[in-house]
Amino acid sequence: MTEVIYSRKVQYYETDKMGIVHHSNYIRWFEEARGLFFEKNDLDYAKWESFGIVVPVIEVSVKYRNHLTYGDGFYCKVIPADFKYVKFSFDYEIYNSDTNKLCTIGSTSHCFLDKSLKLLRINHEFPETFEKMKKLFKEGNNSEPPGIR
Amino acid sequence: MTEVIYSRKVQYYETDKMGIVHHSNYIRWFEEARGLFFEKNDLDYAKWESFGIVVPVIEVSVKYRNHLTYGDGFYCKVIPADFKYVKFSFDYEIYNSDTNKLCTIGSTSHCFLDKSLKLLRINHEFPETFEKMKKLFKEGNNSEPPGIR
Amino acid sequence: MTEVIYSRKVQYYETDKMGIVHHSNYIRWFEEARGLFFEKNDLDYAKWESFGIVVPVIEVSVKYRNHLTYGDGFYCKVIPADFKYVKFSFDYEIYNSDTNKLCTIGSTSHCFLDKSLKLLRINHEFPETFEKMKKLFKEGNNSEPPGIR
Amino acid sequence: MTEVIYSRKVQYYETDKMGIVHHSNYIRWFEEARGLFFEKNDLDYAKWESFGIVVPVIEVSVKYRNHLTYGDGFYCKVIPADFKYVKFSFDYEIYNSDTNKLCTIGSTSHCFLDKSLKLLRINHEFPETFEKMKKLFKEGNNSEPPGIR
Numbered sequence: 001m002t003e004v005i006y007s008r009k010v011q012y013y014e015t016d017k018m019g020i021v022h023h024s025n026y027i028r029w030f031e032e033a034r035g036l037f038f039e040k041n042d043l044d045y046a047k048w049e050s051f052g053i054v055v056p057v058i059e060v061s062v063k064y065r066n067h068l069t070y071g072d073g074f075y076c077k078v079i080p081a082d083f084k085y086v087k088f089s090f091d092y093e094i095y096n097s098d099t100n101k102l103c104t105i106g107s108t109s110h111c112f113l114d115k116s117l118k119l120l121r122i123n124h125e126f127p128e129t130f131e132k133m134k135k136l137f138k139e140g141n142n143s144e145p146p147g148i149r
Numbered sequence: 150m151t152e153v154i155y156s157r158k159v160q161y162y163e164t165d166k167m168g169i170v171h172h173s174n175y176i177r178w179f180e181e182a183r184g185l186f187f188e189k190n191d192l193d194y195a196k197w198e199s200f201g202i203v204v205p206v207i208e209v210s211v212k213y214r215n216h217l218t219y220g221d222g223f224y225c226k227v228i229p230a231d232f233k234y235v236k237f238s239f240d241y242e243i244y245n246s247d248t249n250k251l252c253t254i255g256s257t258s259h260c261f262l263d264k265s266l267k268l269l270r271i272n273h274e275f276p277e278t279f280e281k282m283k284k285l286f287k288e289g290n291n292s293e294p295p296g297i298r
Numbered sequence: 299m300t301e302v303i304y305s306r307k308v309q310y311y312e313t314d315k316m317g318i319v320h321h322s323n324y325i326r327w328f329e330e331a332r333g334l335f336f337e338k339n340d341l342d343y344a345k346w347e348s349f350g351i352v353v354p355v356i357e358v359s360v361k362y363r364n365h366l367t368y369g370d371g372f373y374c375k376v377i378p379a380d381f382k383y384v385k386f387s388f389d390y391e392i393y394n395s396d397t398n399k400l401c402t403i404g405s406t407s408h409c410f411l412d413k414s415l416k417l418l419r420i421n422h423e424f425p426e427t428f429e430k431m432k433k434l435f436k437e438g439n440n441s442e443p444p445g446i447r
Numbered sequence: 448m449t450e451v452i453y454s455r456k457v458q459y460y461e462t463d464k465m466g467i468v469h470h471s472n473y474i475r476w477f478e479e480a481r482g483l484f485f486e487k488n489d490l491d492y493a494k495w496e497s498f499g500i501v502v503p504v505i506e507v508s509v510k511y512r513n514h515l516t517y518g519d520g521f522y523c524k525v526i527p528a529d530f531k532y533v534k535f536s537f538d539y540e541i542y543n544s545d546t547n548k549l550c551t552i553g554s555t556s557h558c559f560l561d562k563s564l565k566l567l568r569i570n571h572e573f574p575e576t577f578e579k580m581k582k583l584f585k586e587g588n589n590s591e592p593p594g595i596r
Binding site: 017018019020023024025027028031049054056057058059060061062063064067117 | 166167168169172173174176177180198203205206207208209210211212213216266
Binding site: 011035 | 455456458459460475478479482492496517518
């Protein structure tokens with residue numbers, strides 16, 4: 001398990017008329033942070049796409065605890081949570097950089113698709129990437145799930 | 150319970166380089182659909198804000214089943230799910246208008262805040278709105294939850 | 299020249315902490331309105347893309363005169379302005395639906411590109427589309443510009 | 448004149464199905480870069496807003512020359528262009544960080560408004576800020592324009 005921390009400042013266009021960051025942006029920040037996770041581990045999206053792999057989000061959940069607004073800095077912890085043959089997930093925690101207050105927690109689930117958006121079993125097609133991913137995530141249930149044989 | 154159906158077409162700027170709608174936009178579509186729900190029930194955000202009430206999202210979850218892309222139409226069912234004294238939630242189902250295929254399901258939870266972003270107990274401050282909301286949602290547990298006395 | 303009018307309501311996520319619509323969204327609204335123009339004239343983006351044509355924006359300008367905010371309706375006039383062999387442009391006017399106040403004026407210029415994002419001369423490749431476009435726009439200078447022979 | 452350079456990477460959600468950055472995002476990048484300009488010169492938005500000043504965009508124009516996509520880095524030069532009593536403007540140049548190719552040029556014009564979105568003459572209300580701004584921008588026509596007496 002390799003935790004990665006992504007940080008930046010809130011942008012003005014990310015706020016709404018409530019005066020705080022619009023809730024949809026946290027999902028985009030998860031994506032930014034996830035991009036850094038892949039990049040730091042030499043597994044970035046751009047490379048994957050050049051192999052013809054896309055990695056859509058198939059599930060997302062977020063709990064909003066404290067708001068952020070323009071002028072605030074934040075950091076986002078990306079925690080690899082689970083990795084199966086065709087599916088993997090991350091947990092996220094977003095903190096206010098000045099106060100270290102926890103603002104948002106969330107998680108995303110992903111699968112691997114080929115260019116025609118069909119499910120890709122990376123253990124068959126890209127065994128090296130598969131092994132790398134497996135090491136990065138908690139080593140969960142390694143037995144192939146029956147549903148996808 | 151009053152179900153509302155919101156529909157429109159996918160916009161080009163809502164797609165990403167995967168060629169499909171970016172997952173963050175579904176959360177925005179929930180908001181659009183919720184706005185229609187409030188409007189149809191004469192409870193729209195704009196009015197609330199003139200009373201000094203804001204209604205933030207405190208939780209969101211989405212499951213992505215089938216993608217949508219530019220040129221597709223979609224409709225979103227908004228289903229009032231639960232209503233408590235300080236918290237309420239909606240369920241959502243987004244369908245492709247042409248195929249009636251279920252694309253996305255989700256839910257959001259909300260609370261009421263005053264202008265200074267402090268928790269507002271609308272049963273005390275706006276009893277009429279409270280009664281209206283209660284009728285619109287499934288009449289759940291009406292006993293005041295102990296934690297907020 | 300065929301003017302098209304596109305209308306809808308402002309969404310909450312389109313506002314910023316100034317309490318009004320973020321200026322970047324008007325550019326997205328121009329795109330929405332342009333989409334309707336192409337659709338009404340049986341020339342929509344989705345079809346073009348199926349032919350392998352993309353139509354990027356190569357220039358945009360906007361003047362903001364009066365703001366819009368959440369709860370407002372607006373309508374956008376799309377006025378085909380100029381059409382040359384490889385380039386065409388639209389003018390836009392956005393009005394508040396309730397007050398008919400002019401809020402924003404703008405223009406966009408476009409060209410035709412093939413899938414590999416190389417310049418496409420539609421008069422050669424898609425003469426029928428070219429003729430249709432020419433009729434829709436003000437019949438300007440029909441002599442082929444010297445620079446692109 | 449103080450030129451500021453802002454840089455970061457393109458995010459996935461900033462691309463569209465053309466496979467490149469959606470044109471509306473460059474306007475948001477101008478805002479990000481402008482924020483850095485104000486911050487570096489100790490004049491940031493957040494502070495202004497605490498004084499009750501907002502600084503809307505009243506005009507924007509962009510020319511798109513070369514595209515950027517996911518995985519690219521970019522840098523944006525912010526060039527203070529003109530400063531009058533109630534209006535000021537910036538020029539921008541966005542470059543690909545890897546190739547130093549010029550991708551986009553643009554400009555924005557701004558005014559100062561008070562909290563109720565009425566025009567603010569900062570030379571009267573905030574003379575210190577006014578003098579600071581004047582120094583930062585090219586010292587243009589210092590005579591008060593007749594139209595606003």
